Amino acid sequence: DVSAEMVKLAEAAGVNCVRQGDLLECLRERRASSVDVIFLMDVLEHMTRPEQFELMEQAHRVLAPSGRVVLHVPNAAGWFGMRVRYSDLTHEAAFTPTSLRQLAIATGFASIQCFEDTPVVHGVKSGLRWVVWHVSTVLPRIALAAETGTLRHILSQNMTALVWK
Numbered sequence: 001d002v003s004a005e006m007v008k009l010a011e012a013a014g015v016n017c018v019r020q021g022d023l024l025e026c027l028r029e030r031r032a033s034s035v036d037v038i039f040l041m042d043v044l045e046h047m048t049r050p051e052q053f054e055l056m057e058q059a060h061r062v063l064a065p066s067g068r069v070v071l072h073v074p075n076a077a078g079w080f081g082m083r084v085r086y087s088d089l090t091h092e093a094a095f096t097p098t099s100l101r102q103l104a105i106a107t108g109f110a111s112i113q114c115f116e117d118t119p120v121v122h123g124v125k126s127g128l129r130w131v132v133w134h135v136s137t138v139l140p141r142i143a144l145a146a147e148t149g150t151l152r153h154i155l156s157q158n159m160t161a162l163v164w165k
Contacts (some may be wrong), residue, residue: 001019001021002020002022002023003020004020004023006018006047007019008130011059012159015024016112018087022023022056023055024045024051024054024140025056027055027058027059027061027062028058030058030062032061032062032110032122033061033063033064033067034064035062035063035067036063036064036066036067036068037069037070038059038062038063038065038067038068038069038070039070039092040059040069040070040071040072040118041070041072041157042057042072043055043071044071044073044093045073045074045085045091045093045095046090046091046092047092047093047105048092048119049092049093052093052103053103053106053107056069056103056104056106056107056163057107057108058107060084060108060109060165062108063138063165065162065163065165066130067164067165068162068163068164068165069109069161069162069163070071070160070161070163071100071160071161071162071163072117072158072159072160072161072163073094073095073159074091074093074094074095074157074158074162075076075094075095075117075154075156075158075159076094076095076150076157076158077096077097077112077136077154077155078079078094078154078155078156078157078159079140079156079157080157080159081094081157082094083157084157084158088105088158091145094165095159097114097154097159097161098164099162100112100159101114102162104161108165109163109164109165110164110165111163111164112162112163112164113161113162114154114159114160114161115154115160115161116154116155116156116158117157117160118130118134118156118160119133120134130139137155138157140153141155
């Protein structure tokens with residue numbers, strides 16, 4: 001992590017494998033095909049477009065042949081995606097499944113799959129949130145289907161993607 005504060009918080013939580021540094025520099029220093037998985041949680045949106053391309057190119061270079069990148073980014077096509085995009089002055093971008101696919105393919109990746117970040121059920125309250133989410137998104141999905149011909153839309157404000165080398 002680039003933030004010394006975040007590294008200290010990780011260590012305080014018992015996670016001692018986090019180190020402070022620049023992600024692009026770290027990837028540039030790695031051997032080709034030396035990593036199985038790269039996890040980028042809320043990273044890409046903080047980078048300029050050229051940095052995003054370099055990051056994905058470097059990720060592709062260091063990943064083993066069957067490697068993958070796990071991404072979590074603001075969803076510009078989501079119901080409240082722009083809330084996330086503009087909630088942090090350090091955000092440079094938000095993505096759609098299409099724009100993420102373009103970035104992945106342009107940097108050499110073979111395939112990508114995007115997923116909605118729906119509420120996770122772990123109790124009564126979160127179970128209620130899950131039900132409300134699924135019921136409240138029915139009408140927007142139908143409206144989008146009328147225009148696009150598909151029900152496969154990601155409406156959550158963030159999305160997760162798996163990108164395979």
